[in-house]
Amino acid sequence: MAVEVSVIATSSLGDRSYLASDGQVAIVVDPQRDIDRILYLAGEKGVRITHVVETHIHNDYVSGGLELARVTGARYLVAAADEVGFDRVPVADGDQVGVSDRVRLRVIATPGHTFHHLSYVLEEATDGGWRPAGVFTGGSLLFGTTGRTDLLGEQHAHELAHRQHASARRLADLLPDGAEVWPTHGFGSFCSASQADAPESTIGREKAKNPVLRLAADQFVAETLAGLDAYPAYYAHMGVANFAGPAPVDLTPVTRADAGELRERIAAGQWVVDLRHRKAYATSHLAGTVSLGLDGPMSTWLGWLIDWGTPITLLADTPEQVADAQRELVRIGIDRPAAHATGTPDQWTDDPAQLRELPMADFPALAAARTGNTPAGLPTPDVILDVRMTNEWKAGHIAGAVHIPLPDLPKRLTDVPAGTVWVHCGSGYRATAAASLLANAGRQVVVINDTFDQAETAGLEIVTGA
Template sequence: MTTIHVEVVETSSLGDRSYLAHDGQVAVVVDPQRDIDRVLALAGRLGVRITHVAETHLHNDYVSGGLALAKLTGAAYLVAAAEKVAFDRVPVADGDEITVSERIRLGVVATPGHTFHHVSYVLHGPDGPVGVFTGGSLLFGTTGRPDLLGKEHAETLARAQHASARRLADLLPDGAQVWPTHGFGSFCSATQFDAQASTIGQEKTVNPALRLEADDFVATILAGLDAYPAYYAHMGVRNAAGAELIDLTPVRRAEPRELRERIEAGEWVVDLRSRKAFARRHLTGTLSFGLDGPMSTWLGWMVPWGAPITLLGESAEQVTAAQRELARIGIDRPAAAATGDPEQWAGGDAARLGELTTATFTELAAARAGRPPHRLPAPDVVLDVRMGNEWRESHIDGAVHIPLPELPGRLEEVPAGVVWVHCGSGYRAAAAASLLARARRQVVHIDDDYAKAADAGLPIVPGNQEK
């Protein structure tokens, strides 16, 4: 008996997964990311030939590598027949069956909800259904969000999402594997659920789409939706047009003078080092988006679309990694880059170097009680840059709330004085603190877990209560 293998290609920075299913000879790739070299390398290691590439939907959170992969390998490119696209594809619709090999078949199931024309692919082996590639339909413990095509369609799509999830559960045995594209931190997911694998049977016990009736599911999912990245507006259009091969050739090197000119022009010059390294020493006017966190999501959300971006990294490898992540969301070519350390980027001019003051929630509590540690300025403003759902769940009493993605356009709303800024863990607060510092505000970065705020003695407003 031939075993069907399913390999996962993880893109943790965007919260997505692509898949390569094979029988040891031929393979089908589902929902590939833009950087298809990873998929090609995997197929090479396995010694399999890619004959089919399948899209569950036109993605909103990344630029697909599907068309480029299909062209490069000569594979059939499966895309829903109802989608309007500007390239040749193999149109598929509900009920179609695709023969990948003598041992692998794909059954197409219409599963609207995340998008209107979303499809899932049931993977059949010699002994029947093995699992289902669900894209943005049935996820681990949740579903794909239904509002990405416009709020006016959200309720309609939420009802469709409920029906699609139920249909998959009815079609497949409890032991069938569920292989979603989204749901590992992606903003395409309606909610977040901590699981790394699941089956239809497991989803019946935990997934609201399979546990709640339609009206309750719709009400729950719509109430829980928060903002999603602004760059999503460009992804669907790019995917409908078809993306070309990714270009990861080295970025042009910027010398200290050019870096100074770009900073003085108000451009986004991004420091990819860790936030702790940034706090210790950085080139004044640069912005902290460490590669050790979801850099592309937050930077892509906040930077004006099409604006030049300059990358600063400790090494060429760090810049290349950032370049790859940005290309996945359609920011194809940074304007320039530099490697080394802040002293080198400043060209030896110490006046161009800065530090960022950091603190903990315990130190914030002491400072608000009139006992600020000697090295810290007393806070005039506590700025919370978490998202709306996080703020509504609980927040520090008296804090000002501006979600990080909105901060570039709302800097003037931050009250005067010393700003202590926090988020959930410190990453987003670093980006916010660097934005404030670039605007010549005196800022303290609270590099701490928000879960520690209450234990530190800070008054917390729970739920939707306001004081």
Template sequence: MMTGIEVEVVETSSLGDRSYLAHDGQVAVVVDPQRDIDRVLALAGRLGVRITHVAETHLHNDYVSGGLALARLTGATYLVAGADTVGFDRLPVADGDEVTVSDTMRIGVVATPGHTFHHLSYVLYGPDGPQGVFTGGSLLFGTTGRTDLLGKQHAHTLAEHQHDSVRRLADLLPDGAHVWPTHGFGSFCSATQSDAPDSTIGREREVNPALRLEADAFIAETLAGLDAYPAYYAHMGARNTDGADLIDLTPARRADAAELAERIAAGEWVVDLRSRKAFAHRHLTGTLSFGLDGPMSTWLGWMAPWGTPITLLGESEQQVADAQRELARIGIDRPAAAATGHPDDWAAGDDTRLAKLTTATFHDLAAARDGAVPHGLPAPEALLDVRMTNEWRTGHIEGAAHIPLPDLPHRLADVPAGTVWVHCGSGYRAAAATSLLQRAGRTVVHVDDAYANAADAGLTIITSKENA
């Protein structure tokens, strides 16, 4: 029989989040579960443990929680901050509470406001004392959770709380205690991005700004680093406050070529999930590139008008199912329709309904700017940078126009006239942008290249913030 406590990580890399299952070989507590709880149930089944408690560190803004559904399905006790007004039954917990999970495992509740006003952390105690702390959006790896999700008017006050909360955890726990955050692995809930796969309180003392800087300096640094966050966040908090029901991952209704043509003609979002290289080679005219090999749900959920019909096109049933799961995590519960196969299938063999997307590199751009346009490429009359504002301010190519990708759907009229070459940081966002511009009738070239190569190609990089 297993002795001691084990903590299993359930990673959702597409959203930059982690959920946790802590167990003693018999019973388990689950912290901050994502909406697709089948993964958690499968893990508990493999481990042979019974889920008796589910805990939320906060009412999440970046995903629909599976906590309520998991608690109801398993009969587990559901721990949610008592200070939060919610539309469901739960065990209201507050600072100083302790909950016994088993003879060898208990959790202590610590108020850690900052990411939200009523944010909680949970200290996991074993037979030998504190093992670690589930920190949600408070103390992250090398950073903290952002403090502006409840409105810019609260950002400064919450940053003050965040500084105090992180220091409270560091004072409360020994250096060897593990830190188990929910955010910080690419999530926009994080003030900056994670710099390590795991951490402890001792490590955070050395690297975390909240523990290295005094309050004023930490607050200034935190607020200065905040950039935009996905528009769909506005819907997540309310959904989690009301309580989300079970996820529905049954297959979406299939659309034939005629229906796809109708949806495209109506201006709906018909999304190609294949890689951007496959999309560039051949795609159904009027479709949009959001490859499943990148953060599809984040960018699609951010850009598509909330509630708009979304149709998914994939090479396989599995690709569509994976995309459907990712979208359900952020509250896009059911696609309007779906189709599988290849562009020829979606066009019913009509080549006039197919298109390609011209691609280039930064070396091609440099050559074109020098007057030697590479064969087969249209000359760039404009260059569009669709990276986020903080990326742009750090450095950008001389002469580029800047429209962050999430703003592009309602700023198409601001894109400079003529043939426009489009780039981002790696090529993924530029694919989405060029497909959107192509759908709007523009002549575009997708710079499918890493931004780090721009300087090496001889392009002039503007780094002065005064010129940004």
């Protein structure tokens, strides 16, 4: 049979891992830390994992490569130039790795996202020789974009952007137009310079669509660096863990907290995170908690907002939701939440006075309020707070709004002007998280639970620039 490449998507982090097999043996590329998903897929297909490969030392998640190789006995391929704290099979540019009599990997150095980044061409045997089926590009050539080049420090960003341009050109020159492109980043990951423009692609399509293959080097570098926005603070811990060699994960249930313990944890300044949908949180929640629903990129925002090492307690409707959250968190190195509780808010406190509501509105309601016609039941806005990222703000924002990106808000709560705050983002998810932080600081707040593209339609003036 021809080589089959299966995608293991981690949508919450915006990444993809891959399992490529010839029907008997398999290669796994850039595995996430919760390797049971990969083991299940390999078992379902009846294939044996013989090779695990890393395109680079990851900055946005803790790798499962070392543990997967240990569990399966697979060869673990990592760039020879990366000085890691564990045994691996060192590989470098030009190496060929035989997988079976029908499949092999060709290693191509593609620096840019990191200094020692590698891509792996998947070649399959044909009657006429070896044919490149596609290439695992990690954080190099993505769908319509490339991996960002500033994660190793601003001082390296310009040089790495030039290398990224050269690496993408090299892949385009070496591979036929029909070769598939299989990137790790670009589907929501902050490791990507911008988001993917397609669900799949080939070298030929990238030649036609990707700026890195259409722009001269200097122009590509200038545009790429100008477009970069902030990235999650927890990235600082990912590379350290991956260079050292991550420990196996423990996804067993954590201890259950009663109402008294929840009260103590909140009083101690720990993070008690409500995983329910934001509308459920708005209807009723425990005072002092933070809204980060499982329906959005919970782990990304939680890892970005907290002081690293702060104990975290999880609240959810069901034990299954807590288990899902644990899985999300181990991917970014938060291994064991302090406690959890499930059920409804009235079960999480023995004092009904500790339950709160959070008013919600939409952009038409804000437009009405700004003309003096605040809808009944809502307080008049004194401040419009936009918690989107800087690039989103520059592309268009409500005239007169105050801008504090959500990641900055915990340390800038005192910068929010006095009065009632109406807070918005692009959809309502980040706005609800921000509103919970503001409410915990004693502010009166309303969440605009609406998509930003409705703001201008509602009659609000939109301006661009800083």
